[in-house]
Amino acid sequence: MKRVVFNQKGGVGKTSITCNLAAISAARGYRTLVVDLDVQGNTTHYLVGEIDAEAFPAEAQGVAALFKQTVGSRKMRQNPDSFVWETPWENLFLLPSSPVLNQLEKELESRYKIYKLRDALNKLDSEYDRIYIDTPPNFNFYSKSALIAADTVLVPFDCDSFARQSLYSLMDNIAELQEDHNPELEVEGIVINQFNSQARLPGELVTELEEEGYLICGTYLSTSVKMKESHRDHRPLIDLAPGHKLTGQFVDLYEELEAGRG
Numbered sequence: 001m002k003r004v005v006f007n008q009k010g011g012v013g014k015t016s017i018t019c020n021l022a023a024i025s026a027a028r029g030y031r032t033l034v035v036d037l038d039v040q041g042n043t044t045h046y047l048v049g050e051i052d053a054e055a056f057p058a059e060a061q062g063v064a065a066l067f068k069q070t071v072g073s074r075k076m077r078q079n080p081d082s083f084v085w086e087t088p089w090e091n092l093f094l095l096p097s098s099p100v101l102n103q104l105e106k107e108l109e110s111r112y113k114i115y116k117l118r119d120a121l122n123k124l125d126s127e128y129d130r131i132y133i134d135t136p137p138n139f140n141f142y143s144k145s146a147l148i149a150a151d152t153v154l155v156p157f158d159c160d161s162f163a164r165q166s167l168y169s170l171m172d173n174i175a176e177l178q179e180d181h182n183p184e185l186e187v188e189g190i191v192i193n194q195f196n197s198q199a200r201l202p203g204e205l206v207t208e209l210e211e212e213g214y215l216i217c218g219t220y221l222s223t224s225v226k227m228k229e230s231h232r233d234h235r236p237l238i239d240l241a242p243g244h245k246l247t248g249q250f251v252d253l254y255e256e257l258e259a260g261r262g
């Protein structure tokens, strides 16, 4: 099962949601892989901290190495699992990002490598119970590759009126990609993040989106400084603060999505 978390708007919670849902999945005993497709590498940093550039040269890292080997000799190709790293948590694995993703993008695009991630993740699908994919805040080669590779997509929304504007073009982009490349892709819903129940505007925005026919996940995530502490300490919330309100909301969201899988 491959789930991508995508919104082309920056800072809406893609990385926080990907990593925390994946960590809950791993804690429940599922072998879980997180794929970091964002050159910013926030997911990689969140889950494994600073990377020793000498031990792991940029080109030899995770997702970049996986894409790189699709260009050139077929003989040298390694199993995608050889680019996967362990994390400090049982059952949680990472296909890390790399700073060379930017340089690689044009070449991959010009050589029509848009289906290569799908091929690689289809191979890994039997090794992992759940695959979560974090994406960059752009509708670029990597996020398109992810939407083509995934079974489902979750769209974080941070209750800001600019986010609403970009949501319309985002949903159009997803619909076009579904039609052209991945008709099986299921839009699981919009995840309301940083919801403030005390303020009037967020509730109004969500109601309007529902009236416009968008599918909204029933569990809303609130704002908490625990999220920033969790990033700073490189510990997902289920490990850092299992009893915290925001952790409980992530668990509820996780269960809602699992139940939806039928």
Ligand SMILES: Nc1ncnc2c1ncn2[C@@H]1O[C@H](COP(=O)(O)OP(=O)(O)OP(=O)(O)O)[C@@H](O)[C@H]1O
Residues within 6 Å of the ligand: 009, 010, 011, 012, 013, 014, 015, 016, 017, 038, 040, 042, 135, 136, 137, 193, 194, 221, 222, 223, 224, 225, 227, 228, 231
């Ligand atoms: N529920 C939350 N409560 C408090 N802070 C949050 C919450 N969700 C996200 N944040 C904060 O908002 C910022 C952006 O979050 P995050 O990195 O997850 O978003 P993103 O969509 O992945 O960003 P980018 O588009 O840059 O990849 C981070 O500083 C994070 O700590």
Ligand SMILES: [Mg+2]
Residues within 6 Å of the ligand: 014, 015, 016, 038, 042, 043, 134, 135
């Ligand atoms: Mg991110």
